[in-house]
Amino acid sequence: MPNCKSVYDPKEDSTLLERYVRQYAKGSVLDIGTGSGIQAIAAAQSSKVNSVIAIDVQKPVIEHCKKNIKNKKITFLVSDLFHELKKNKNLKNKKFDTITFNPPYLPNELKVKDLTLEGGKKGYETLEKFFNDVNDFLKTDGITLIVFSSLTKKEKVDKFIFNNLLEFKLLEKQHYFFEDLYVYLIKKSQILKKLDKLNIKKIKYFAKGKRGVIFTGNYKNKKIAIKTKNPNSKAIARAENEINFLRILNKKNIGPKLLLADKDFLVYEFVKGIPILDFFEKISTAKSNGKNKKTILKLIKNILEQLFIMDKLKINKEEMSHPQKHILIGKKVVLIDFERAHFTIKPGNVTQFCDFLMSKKLSTLLKTNKITIDKKNIIKLSKTYKKNINKTNLKKILDEIE
Numbered sequence: 001m002p003n004c005k006s007v008y009d010p011k012e013d014s015t016l017l018e019r020y021v022r023q024y025a026k027g028s029v030l031d032i033g034t035g036s037g038i039q040a041i042a043a044a045q046s047s048k049v050n051s052v053i054a055i056d057v058q059k060p061v062i063e064h065c066k067k068n069i070k071n072k073k074i075t076f077l078v079s080d081l082f083h084e085l086k087k088n089k090n091l092k093n094k095k096f097d098t099i100t101f102n103p104p105y106l107p108n109e110l111k112v113k114d115l116t117l118e119g120g121k122k123g124y125e126t127l128e129k130f131f132n133d134v135n136d137f138l139k140t141d142g143i144t145l146i147v148f149s150s151l152t153k154k155e156k157v158d159k160f161i162f163n164n165l166l167e168f169k170l171l172e173k174q175h176y177f178f179e180d181l182y183v184y185l186i187k188k189s190q191i192l193k194k195l196d197k198l199n200i201k202k203i204k205y206f207a208k209g210k211r212g213v214i215f216t217g218n219y220k221n222k223k224i225a226i227k228t229k230n231p232n233s234k235a236i237a238r239a240e241n242e243i244n245f246l247r248i249l250n251k252k253n254i255g256p257k258l259l260l261a262d263k264d265f266l267v268y269e270f271v272k273g274i275p276i277l278d279f280f281e282k283i284s285t286a287k288s289n290g291k292n293k294k295t296i297l298k299l300i301k302n303i304l305e306q307l308f309i310m311d312k313l314k315i316n317k318e319e320m321s322h323p324q325k326h327i328l329i330g331k332k333v334v335l336i337d338f339e340r341a342h343f344t345i346k347p348g349n350v351t352q353f354c355d356f357l358m359s360k361k362l363s364t365l366l367k368t369n370k371i372t373i374d375k376k377n378i379i380k381l382s383k384t385y386k387k388n389i390n391k392t393n394l395k396k397i398l399d400e401i402e
Contacts, residue, residue, distance in 0.1 A: 027097025273330030320352035
């Protein structure tokens with residue numbers, strides 16, 4: 001093939017990936033960062049492949065491939081990863097059976113100044129962007145084939161795969177001079193396949209806790225949260241437990257609205273808000289004409305009333321003495337994370353939250369907003385409330401907080 005200085009000439013990584021493209025490529029294929037076109041050609045030559053779209057960020061590369069590669073199965077397109085596909089009305093909703101990628105992986109700090117080699121500041125940013133979007137273009141039973149270098153940091157690549165609900169199989173590892181090359185075959189996890197069938201789109205990693213991992217997505221044109229088990233957690237049946245309690249508490253307008261449930265995950269409306277302690281810190285630094293005090297008192301009352309309902313239902317949430325990650329403040333106050341919730345004859349949600357109100361950090365923030373809590377009186381009232389959980393004793397606690 002005639003030379004083009006913008007084209008990445010096939011080297012060990014290219015030929016290593018090519019071997020597996022010939023073996024595994026099927027159906028409709030998307031070849032990202034096509035370069036010389038080696039993967040696109042390998043795919044197109046397979047009888048299992050119907051069509052290939054080969055893309056590259058560099059226009060001269062695509063022009064070179066169009067001029068020198070003549071195969072009716074292959075269509076060439078200029079695109080930075082999936083960018084142009086998202087904009088193209090004929091391609092933005094297209095899903096592929098096979099996606100191949102030989103990413104650039106050298107850190108920018110090496111100042112190579114070559115798009116075919118540089119993968120971002122640390123060398124792995126391009127792969128991270130790829131994995132963040134690949135779900136939207138891969139069929140439910142589709143596969144992704146990638147080759148990457150140990151210079152990209154394997155642990156980072158594995159993390160990107162996990163964070164996008166994918167799973168991988170190591171097809172081959174080869175050592176060349178100063179690096180190891182890895183070839184991965186990547187598929188959608190069983191959870192992701194289920195979410196696909198539910199027509200949940202734009203699934204992205206959001207956060208991870210001790211027991212759960214949160215993803216966001218789009219369901220019926222609404223932003224939703226998807227909660228799955230943290231694979232490192234030894235907790236058993238936490239998703240099932242949270243589902244059961246959300247079904248009970250949603251009837252009382254407590255917790256995020258549960259939308260879908262499965263033994264492996266739960267889906268609920270995304271709650272936009274900030275953690276309670278962060279909210280108190282933010283409002284304490286804002287200018288006020290006495291409005292902050294009213295806002296905080298109203299918020300505390302709302303929380304205590306929700307916790308009172310839970311106490312009456314004999315449901316204990318467990319985390320209310322340190323609720324930073326369990327209460328979000330936005331347009332409304334929402335309690336989240338009911339993995340550890342359980343029935344008990346002695347619930348302590350209100351009294352635990354009173355402990356939180358008396359904590360050193362929070363009491364200091366409350367004083368900033370001219371809200372004083374008499375610790376001795378709150379302890380006394382909490383004990384009375386615990387012996388007899390009723391509205392009268394709850395009101396006494398609320399009246400004390402002013």
